[in-house]
Structures are given as C-alpha cells and as structure tokens.
Amino acid sequence: MSEVRVRQVGGPGPDFSGKWAMGARFVLYGLAIVLVLMTASLSSWQAGQFRHLLDFDAFYIVAQRVWLGDVAQVYYFDQFAKLQIDAIGRDINIFGYWTYPPQFTLLVAPLALLPVGASYFLFVAGTLGVYLLTLRAISKSCFALVVILLAPVLLLTLFGGQNGFLTGSLIGVTCLTMERKPIAAGLSLGMMVIKPHLAVAVGIYALLARRWMTVMTAMAVVLLSSILCTLLFGTSIWSAFLTSSHDSAVFLGSERFHFFRSISLYAIMRTAGFSASLAFLGQAAVAVVALSAVAFAIYRDFPARWSLGISAVATLMISPYAYDYDLPILGVGMALLLPDLTRLATGGERAAIYGLTFMSGFYGLFQILRLTIQDGKSIEQPALDGLLLVTLLWLILRVLLRGADEARRNSRDRAEAVG
Template sequence: MARTTFGESIGRSRPLFLVLILVGCLVASVAAVSFQAPELLGKPKVLTDFDAFHIAGRLALEGRVSEAYHAVSMVAAQEEMTGTVSFMPWTYPPPFTLAMEGLATLPIGVAFLLFATASCAFYLWVLRRIAGPWLPGTAAAVAPAIILNLGTGQNGFLIAGLIGAFLLAFRDNRRLAGLPLGLLIIKPHLAVAVGLLVLMRRRWSVAVIAGAVATALLAISTAVYGLSIWSDFRDAVGEAGRYLAAGYYPLFRMNSVYAAAHSLGAAPAAAMALQAVSAIVSLGILALACVKGVAFNRLAALACAASVCVSPYGYDYDLTVLGVGIAFIFPEIVERSGNRQFLAWFALTWLACGYGMAWAIAASDVSSSVELGDGTAGISFIAPLLWLLFWLTYRILTRPQADEAAGSEPARPSLRAAE
C-alpha cells in the first residue's frame, strides 16, 4: 500500500479546515469590536481598511461623495467621523462606492461582519466547487491572506470569488461567465489576465455579456452621482500615482515588482519599468499557454498568477486570488511532489501571503496606511517570493511522476478521483 504523503494528509484534513474556520471567526469577531468599539478591547481607535470603505460610503450617503476622491478632504472626513486620521486615499471606481454606500447605512461593526463573512462564505464556496475534497489544503495554503482579509475587512474574498466563479463558468463553456467578469469592474486591474483568456479563446458572447454588465454598473453609478464623479475619480487616480512615487503607501504590504524595486531604492520610473516587464512577461506566458493548448486547470492557475503581477497597486490581501489558482492544481502538486518539495512549496505560499502581515504586526500597524513622510513604507519582498513560488510550482508540475517515468501503471488511484 502506498505511503500517505504530507500533502495528502493536510489536503483532505477536515480538522485542519475546522481549525481555520474557528480562527477566522475569532479574528472577525475581534475585528468587529475593534471597528465598532475599540475601547472595549482597551485600545484606541486605529483606522483600518474597512474604515475607509465605511467612511466613503457615509460621504456618499450625505451627498459628499466627491470628498472621498480627494485625499485632503478624505482625511478631513476621517477626523470628522472617527476622531482620528490616517493616509487612506479612496481610488475605487464609483460602482464600488455605490455598494459601500449601501453598507454605510449600518453601524460599522455590523457592516464589517456582514461584508467580511458574506464575501468569505462566497470565496470558500467557490474554492469548494473547484477543489472538491481538497478544500482544506487549498484554504490552508493561503491561510495568512484569509486571516488578513477577515481582520481588515478588505475585498480580497469578493474579487477572488468573482475570478473563481468566472473560471468555473468559462471552463464549462457557459456564457454567464461574463457576469462575474463584468462585476470585476469594481477592481479592473485584477481582471486583466482573465479577460485575456476570453480574447485568446475568442469567446465573444462572454465578452459581450461582461461588457454589458460593466456598462450597466457604470451607468447606474453615473446616474446616482452625476457625470462629475468621473473627474473626481480621475483626480484620485492621479493623486494615487503621485503618492505611490513618493513612497507614501505601505510598500511592505504591496505584492508588485514596482513596490519591491522602489522599496529597495530604485527610482519610481525605473521601478515602473520593471513593473511593466512583470506585466508583459506574465501576460505573455499566459497567452503562450493558451496558444499551446495547456490543460485548463493549469491555464486557470496561470491566469490567477498573472492577475497579481499586472498592477503596481497589488496588495497582500489580493493574494486570495492565489487560492483560486491553487484549487485548480492542488491535486497535481500533491501527486508530483515529495514531502520536502511540498513543504517548500507550502512554506513559500505562506511567506508570500503572510509577509506583509508579519511586518505589520512587528510594526504594530495592520492597516493599509502609513503616515506621510514618516519613513514607514518598509521593504517589500512579496514579489520576489511570488516569482519564486511560481518557478517552484512550474518545476513541480513539469516533473514526471515516478510511475510515468517508468512507463508503468500508477501504483495508486489518482488523487484527483472523486471521493
């Protein structure tokens, strides 16, 4: 009888998944109290990611949505509404602001719990649809990113869930794949890679539906906020570019090649050039895989990997997308790697997903902000870890299995077989 590997053990471990769920619930519960009434935890109010969501939504509710898209007025609104300030500029497209306006009708603790738990449930449901019995191992591989989103209220679950839902429908040749793709207009830079799949596969009906959904969302938000919202949004994007070049973002939490290069001393122009190379190479590899007819599960994993390599604005909470890619290939990773290689691969996923959080905990700052000019942007090392992870994944997936190399029948049933 074949020996059970470490990958198999954790891959199907329901107790491990239960522990992850319990830890996640604890983190979300503490975060909800921290957002609503931090004094109950003996802590002062510190603005974290979901605070920005709620403040932008409240400004929209009060007819002051323009103020959310200008850093100076956004900081003033933070002080007015919470009594504290932080550098948290608002650069999300108006459709996402409209969604946050709906949540802002609730107290922030309730709004946070609703958003975090609902989007997490959606994400885990999508992972379950892809990974099947390997959900525990898939979720465990990106556990730091899961915990981070549950602690800060970011939208990593929602975006990754939409990407996963698109890939599932696209795999099954369903036109409705255009629905989740169109909804990604709320964070369009993470939709570039999966959009490339549509173009390369010439799935025009999917593209039409995605375009219609995106156009509808843009039209609704324009009808609610007026045409001027787009000049405000343009100004916010311009401000963000200037602040990024000045190093005012927490670079240690950013997963882009730009952040890594800039944090290590490269000038903004040089760092952006390296980021362009990262985007071109990752999308080029994805396009080549499409042309060569790579198996869909590997193509989907490549699309997820490319998604986090395109934009200079990627954050560690976006790495939930890696979980979707891992769900497609986890059985193959287990099949083709020994214990040492699997542990190395698993450790790399944790390092990539958890580097920013570890730095933030060490610096006592779990938000997505830094104080202007205080030198706390930190050193970003996530991008090199990601590219090392991608290389190791490639090595594992292209490694012949022992039974394949010997030209014999497998010694045990495929791990991808249904339970």
C-alpha cells in the first residue's frame, strides 16, 4: 500500500507533546494510586465480608475451577451464579454468563495460584504496562494527548479489573507489526480468539490488504490453541461454551438485560424502546458501514497507518456485545491517527474528535460511580457510546479524506509546475 504524503496539508499542526505532558503524568499517577488502593482493598477482604463483585472476580473464580477440574460448570448460568454468590456472600451485580472461549478460560488459569489481591495487581498492572508501552510505540509525539483522552477508559478498566488492557495490547501489537513483521502481527491477531468479535475489522483489513502471512499465522494460532484446550479440558468444554453463547444471546434479546455500559448501536436502540429484532438489524447495518469504512480506506489507498487506525475504531462497532471496558482498542486507533488528525483537522474538528474520544469513556466511568453509590442496584439508563463512536468514525473519515485529496492535488500541481 503506497503512502500518501500529507505533510504539507494544513500546516505542521500543533505540538502537543509538551502541552499535555503534565496532564498525562497526573493521569498516570492517578492510575497508580487507584491500582494500589484496589489491590489493598482486595488483599484485606475476608471471606464472609460483603463487597461489590468485580469483573476480575469472575476471572478468578473461573481460574479456581480450572485447577479443581470442573471448569465446564462456569458455562452454565445457575452454577456460575452460585459460585459468584458463594464467593461474595450476596447476589448483587453477579455476572450471569461466562461466554469467553476456552482459550481465555485457559489463559486466566494462573490467576488462582496467588491470593486475589496479588493476582489482581499482577494481571491489571502487567496488562496496563504493556498497553501503555504499545500506545507509546504507536502514537509518537501524541502519547501524552492519547493518555489524557483515554483517562476515563483507563480508570473504568482498572476499577473492574477487566481484560481491556490485554485486548488493547493485542490489537495494538497487531497494528504496530502488520506491515513489517507479519508473523508477529499474526500471533497477536490470533490471540484475539479470546475475544474474537473485537478483532473482526482488523482481520478484514489483513484480508483485503492481502497480508497473507499474518492471516495464516492467526489461523494457525486459533487452530493450535483450540486443540490444546480440547486436550486439557476435553471435548465437552466446547458444547458447554456453545450452550452459554446461545443462552447469552437469548438473554441479550430479553427485557432483563442492562445496556447502559454497552457501546453498540444495538444497546442504543434497545434503551430507546425498539424491539430486539429491529435493534439487531440496526446493529447489522452499522457493522456493514464500519467494515465498508475499512474497505474504503484500502480502496482509496490511504496510508497503512490510517487504514489500521480506522480498522481499530471500526472493530468496536461490529458486535452488540462490545462494552466500555473494550475501549482501550479505541485508544489504539486514536494513537495511530492523532499524529495526522491534529495536523489535518480544523480547530473545531480537533475539539470534536477529542471530546468524542474522552466522552466515550467518561459515560461508562460515570455509570460505575453511580452503581457504587447505589450499592450495585442497576437502574436502566440510556446507552450513548455507540452514537459517539459512529460520529467519531464519520469525522475521522471526513478529515482524512479531505487531507488525502488535498495532498494529491498539491502533488499534481507540483508535477505540472515542474513539467
């Protein structure tokens, strides 16, 4: 894929490396403080004491069942719910379904080898550290700006102990190595089998851009990891996984599902009162638009960095199951795009891009704080993030398309002048 030279379009752009550096340091200090406080809270917790259930608790419970040899039971609603109630002592905000593929079940198994507090710290601190290093390698001089815009996303992912830093790192490494280290890109893309719905657009990019080595390596990782899980857990693990996936899909279409932390258009339509069937149609339409944006970027011969950034943003818009703790992948897209967006966009467009990125995480963080104050009682709220992401993708395409067109016109004018 050829590189479109756009250095002259819109001038050199503002220098944010110094302007935002102090703010980024405060964000990172804040993350470190919250990480220590969360670890201390989990480490001091005693069985029988009441506390809110974290997403990390689900990972820890599943890890324990791996070593006890009965992990298949976590894929069944009643049994998994009972395990959570037994662990926390009450049934507030339990997670009804474990729908992760067996590969992720195997991945979390080592978590049970340590007490819950130490396990949380190593998992979250380790994946956060890798994620930040990946962002720094991608974002160049815009790293501080990216950190500030992602501050709510980083906090909400840390609060829950979720795997967003891990998936963000995998997508980030895939994008970082796609053009020059295809095998490394394929390894990280293949590892996204732990959350395959979040890798669709990046996988489509690899196919359309004919990155065959990356595609074949990713397929090999999926196949070999599936064989390994079958050998370790038995063939029954797959029927249990499929049963849980089916039951979860049925639950997603019910009136009992809470959508306010979902980032999909499906969630927006459901909270607006549309039926599940119409909401699924709307989600399918958005998925087609998102994948079309990836194809369009390749067709217009955008630089690989732009096309990969668009793919990272678009991949969050494919599945109705995407949540706010998956937004670290958005950070990868913005890290790829911001060095050029800050230069090509007008002042108003830059403000809109920054605001949409920040608000996409802030809404979820607000919901976490609300639930904490309300002691886990979930009162349905409208879902908003899906609309923010659609608007952000449209604005990104608008700025980049204008920049590419202007660059081509300038190049043509220079060639004519020389002629």
